[in-house]
Amino acid sequence: MPVRMELSRILIRELNDYQIIELREVAPGNGDGVSGGQIEGGRAFPIVIGLPEAQAIERRLKGIQIKRPQTHDLLANVVNALGASLESITINDLSDHTFFATLDIKTADGKLIHVDSRPSDAIALGIAGGAPIFVDDRVLEAASKDEP
Numbered sequence: 001m002p003v004r005m006e007l008s009r010i011l012i013r014e015l016n017d018y019q020i021i022e023l024r025e026v027a028p029g030n031g032d033g034v035s036g037g038q039i040e041g042g043r044a045f046p047i048v049i050g051l052p053e054a055q056a057i058e059r060r061l062k063g064i065q066i067k068r069p070q071t072h073d074l075l076a077n078v079v080n081a082l083g084a085s086l087e088s089i090t091i092n093d094l095s096d097h098t099f100f101a102t103l104d105i106k107t108a109d110g111k112l113i114h115v116d117s118r119p120s121d122a123i124a125l126g127i128a129g130g131a132p133i134f135v136d137d138r139v140l141e142a143a144s145k146d147e148p
Contacts, residue, residue, distance in 0.1 A: 002090060002134035007123060008044060010061070012054045019054035020046045021123065023091075023133065025140075045143035047099055049120035056124040063128075072124040083108030089122040090114070091135040094142045 008024035025042030049057075056072050069077060079086060084107045093100035101122045102114040117125075123133065135143075 001137050003043075003137055003140055005091075005133045005135050007057070007061075007127065007133070010054060010057055012051070012058060014051065017051075018048045019051055020048055021054070021057065021120070022046050023135065043140055043144060045140070047119055049118075053118075053120035053124050057120070057127055060124060060128040072121065075125055076128070079105060086126050086129060086131045087112065088132045088134055089117075089119070089126045091119050091122075091133070091139055093136070094139045099139070099143075 004026040005023040006026050007021060009022045011020040011022075013019065022044055024044040027042055056070060059066070060072070066073075076086070084105050086103060087106045088104040089101060090104055091099055091101045099119045101117045101119040103117050103122050103125065105113050105115060107113060125131075126133070
């Protein structure tokens with residue numbers, strides 16, 4: 001069963017090859033999905049991502065506009081131009097310390113399709129539009145056990 005999560009923090013250290021985002025379980029009754037809010041309790045786990053994805057997420061969180069579209073902006077523009085919408089992001093698997101996700105897109109004719117994605121790309125795409133993030137319960141359990 002999917003669990004509603006939100007991006008609780010992003011750690012960017014430009015001198016490192018990797019960056020970290022943390023997802024935290026949304027407390028019951030706090031389904032607004034406001035990113036960056038403090039949520040007491042709940043399960044949480046980190047995901048290691050690359051610098052370009054971290055910068056894209058940070059830029060979108062801060063509402064920073066750039067002159068030309070980056071890859072995540074391009075994909076959002078394509079989805080919108082096709083009359084579709086990003087309904088949610090689902091992190092649906094964890095294998096060999098690698099997370100897997102889908103973009104859950106509603107097409108113009110109302111069909112829900114699931115497009116394979118890296119979680120970092122999905123979050124970078126969905127964060128500006130407030131798309132909810134879900135994590136499969138078994139992935140959440142596995143991520144909790146995987147932490148040192």
